[in-house]
Amino acid sequence: MTADTAQEFYGRWERLYDLIARRTPGIPALRRRGALACRLEPGDTVVEMGCGTGANLPYLREQVGPDGTVVGIDFTGPVLERARTHTAEYDNVHVVRGDATQPPIGFDADTMDGRADIDAILATFVVGMLADPPGAVDDWCELVGPDGHVVLANAALSDEWYALPVNAVFRAVVVLSTPPTTKLRYEGQPHRRLDEKIAGAHSRLRERSSAVADETHVFGVVRLTGGRLE
Template identity: 30%
Template sequence: MADDHTDVQEFFSARAADWDSRFPDDDPAYAAGVAELGLRHGDVVLDAGCGTGRALPPLRSAVGPAGTVIGADVTPAMLAAARRAGRDGSGSLLLADVAALPLRSGSLDAVFAAGLIAHLPQPGENLREVARVVRPGGRLALFHPIGRAALAARHGRRITEDDLRAEPNLRALLDGSGWRMTAYTDEDHRFLALAVRQNKDVDDALGGNREQ
């Protein structure tokens, strides 16, 4: 694992055991966010930074038994919590760093990422790595079950202009990372940015193959 993720691992390791009980009403929001990806039966989808795996059951329902669902997280304790909740029955769990995904280039149809972007040590590089493993025209959902203002208030903060998830900042970040933003929603009850993997020739810049 990358050293940059040490703080993330420590933060989530300390909270993994009671994470779901702290946010017991989030499952419908996850299901609604997954629905926005427009997945089809048979698709291959990654839940990047899957945590306790709350998105895995709706992802499995969306792609059906012929599809492939992978949940990747850098924190072993969160993956252990996902297993205790039985969510490994909906997808394969993978201990992996989004900075270096052990997946083949262009092997995925879509990526769902809940709460991930705030924890990326190098957002541009990390989103380029996510783009590497998605086929051209594939889709990305950056999701959170509450919006930016509500999340900031939860942590006793205020939103600033340099917030990475502000629409102009996020659009520019995605544009420079192999993605094109297609939708943006920031409401009290959810945050959701949708993007499509660009078709232009960016593969050389995004790197080579890594096998799962």
């Protein structure tokens, strides 16, 4: 998926995407768990890569409190406008347009100048859209530095005993969400490519971390990996 195609796709469907992101059974609990896995303390700074319509940002703000800083980064204009609307009540939540692989961070989130210390990075349902997920994880680890945390949450094929019907639904969702959605056939299998990207990203985070927490959620479809960096 090219950046232009992804921006057009998510820009066109941002209302439906927002509804799915907030109302799908099990997903709000997952988002709260992802925020907890960042191991934040009041006053910390956390960055979400690919924040979408901002569904995670209130949970992150709960963790850092009014004295902390939350920065959400995404590259799709209409999606970001919805994120700004959802977080307008918080003066310490900042939504910035940018690429998760070349994030416009290293600034002070209040003055947009200088450098900010980043305590954690969260990325949910993002690495499958990147050309080089392990490379992106390396970059995020460098931004956070030793003793910081990086947390990934992504959908992949389930390994549970009841996986057959769950994976059938998962494959259908992946195909329908792979632009252009009007195609009946794709070269290769989109869900397999997605699985490979996610496995590579989560494996790289484990390699870079001194402490790792691995969990599965939503019928075994969602993988959550949190790592404290060495």
